[in-house]
Amino acid sequence: MRRTLALIAATVLVAGCGGGQSAAPETDTSGGAPQKVTLEWWHLSTADPLKTVYETRAKEFQAKYPHVTIKMTVLENEAYKSKVTTLTQSGKAPDLFATWGGGVLQQQIDAGLVKDVSADVAPVLDTFTKASLTAYQFDGKTYALPVDIGMVGFWYNKKLFEQAGITEPPTTWSAYLDAVTKLKTAGITPIALAGKEKWPGHYYWAYLAMRIAGLPALQQAGVDHDFTKPEFVQAGQRLKALVDLQPFQKGFLGASYSTPDGQAATVSNGKAAMELMGQWAPNVQNDNGKGLGDDLGFFPFPAVEGGKGTITEAFGGGGGMAVGADAPAEAIELLKFLTETGNHTKAVEKNAVLPVLKGEESAVKDPNLKVVADSLANATGFQLYLDQAYPPAVGAEVNDSVAELFAGAKTPEQVAADITEVAKSE
Structure with missing residues (x-):
């Protein structure tokens, strides 16, 4: 044994x-x-x-x-x-x-x-x-x-969206990036992220891979141990485009999730407009901040134009x-x-x-x-979740590599290559 x-x-x-x-x-x-x-x-x-x-x-x-x-x-x-x-x-x-x-x-x-x-x-x-x-x-x-x-989906502050002139939650990735730009223009921090803990960041790359490559491709990657296909690189490129907009709260790379100054509290206290998180988000927000009450809303991760995945596929x-x-x-x-x-x-x-x-x-x-x-x-x-669906070492590499993309230390191509290298060694 x-x-x-x-x-x-x-x-x-x-x-x-x-x-x-x-x-x-x-x-x-x-x-x-x-x-x-x-x-x-x-x-x-x-x-x-x-x-x-x-x-x-x-x-x-x-x-x-x-x-x-x-x-x-x-x-x-x-x-x-x-x-x-x-x-x-x-x-x-x-x-x-x-x-x-x-x-x-x-x-x-x-x-x-x-x-x-x-x-x-x-x-x-x-x-x-x-x-x-x-x-x-x-x-x-x-x-x-x-x-x-x-x-996992986006939990957002309806009042801040309204202040930025966003009339409805985005359903496409281009509309999402447009919403991020509108929030920044209005002087509102668009997104809270617990960069220190890594796992919240992997949600973005995973969802983009799902929306671009389609759900079967993610499942197949776990079998053939290959994350270097163009769709996975494109997921990193789309994420890098978001990171380049600098949408996250100040100091996000050192931020935790469920602390008084962490990701959940930043949204809960109205200091950021949204977070990408699981169904437990409202409870953690209330536990670590003031809470948004009726101003809290939810929308699924948007579809990516031209992608093989759909907005109705859940992660x-x-x-x-x-x-x-x-x-x-x-x-x-x-x-x-x-x-x-x-x-x-x-x-x-x-x-x-x-x-x-x-x-x-x-x-x-x-x-x-x-x-x-x-x-x-x-x-x-x-x-x-990819850090649970795949073997532990592969899941850890997904988290680590995506975190380095957020920090500007890895390119989308390097992320795909490094995850593949670990997957093939398992």
């Missing part, structure tokens, strides 16, 4: 030291009281309402199973990655942990860190939507259950929960507890997550999240 650290590089979002006890949820073999169990639960929900939702679920589960103590580790993405990289040397995983699925989860499975939960969750699999499960299933087996799904992911290979039976019970209809629908109603269970759509109340949910429901294609 391979547990090589190289397979679990810095982009791996989930691993650590699990509880490892083997007590059954009900009683021990002697027929007495259940053995005490401590469950290690790692997740990335640092902002409300989901942070509080998970704290509530943990208390409810502990009340249901008094012999269980849940120990939560909650960190934002980059801090999580850093800590996990150090801990993976032990070759263990938490009992229950967050995962975005895709290539990263596949690497963890190959490393023997993840439990195949197919038999355990078989009775409830039909309650999930097909799209929400895709990223967590390999070779007909299920290794995690989804708790959220969503897509994103969501979140799942996987069980560590050495976890006790209680970890699977907690996984099922979090995703059972009653509990999950409560989270949807609080605008903490989007529907992953059939029939939950009516529980989405927030108008902006409703737009996201509707966009997903009508999506003609879906692409998982």
Whole structure:
């Protein structure tokens, strides 16, 4: 069983030291009281309402199973990655942990860190939507259950758009660049970006590649390990044209995402007109800034004229929960507890997550999240985040190379060549 650290590089979002006890949820073999169990639960929900939702679920589960103590580790993405990289040397995983699925989860499975939960969750699999499960299933087996799904798009300040004379959200890339120019002319910073963290920047290159080359080309690139085709270079060229407009907030290359002076707060406090981010953006904005209220709007990434992709193809992911290979039976019970209809629908109603269970759509109340949910429901294609869809080393190179393009340190051609070089070495 391979547990090589190289397979679990810095982009791996989930691993650590699990509880490892083997007590059954009900009683021990002697027929007495259940053995005490401590469950290690790692997740990335640092902002409300989901942070509080998970704290509530943990208390409810502990009340249901008094012999269980849940120990939560909650960190934002980059801090999580850093800590996990150090801990993976032990070759263990938490009992229950967050995962975005895709290539990263596949690497963890190959490393023997993840439990195949197919038999355990078989009775409830039909309650999930097909799209929400895709990223967590390999070779007909299920290794995690989804708790959220969503897509990346532009969250924007309606009032600032109006001040700049932008009457409606752009639907084409040329119209988007025109909107950026109008905002700058009006003295408004068009875009907030967490350049320091790299992953928010890869959204731009990934979406442009999708819109220009088409969704099948991105998927094929993961198979033939070739990102040097003209469409991928053109994606970098289109992005460079945006960067050359200098649309980002001052100091964006050193900015974080979810800090009081980071990307989300910059938009939330009205200091930039928009950000390209996932469905969690409104919650993080409210958690780190003043919040925009009714002035916040959402629009999908524009189409690129002449491109093979369409505006109805979505890029994103969501979140799942996987069980560590050495976890006790209680970890699977907690996984099922979090995703059972009653509990999950409560989270949807609080605008903490989007529907992953059939029939939950009516529980989405927030108008902006409703737009996201509707966009997903009508999506003609879906692409998982590239730093999750591809093997960890390839995803890391996408993030690193695109960040260097933003910084002016790499050309579009160099970005394509360097990602290809790493992909071919995997």
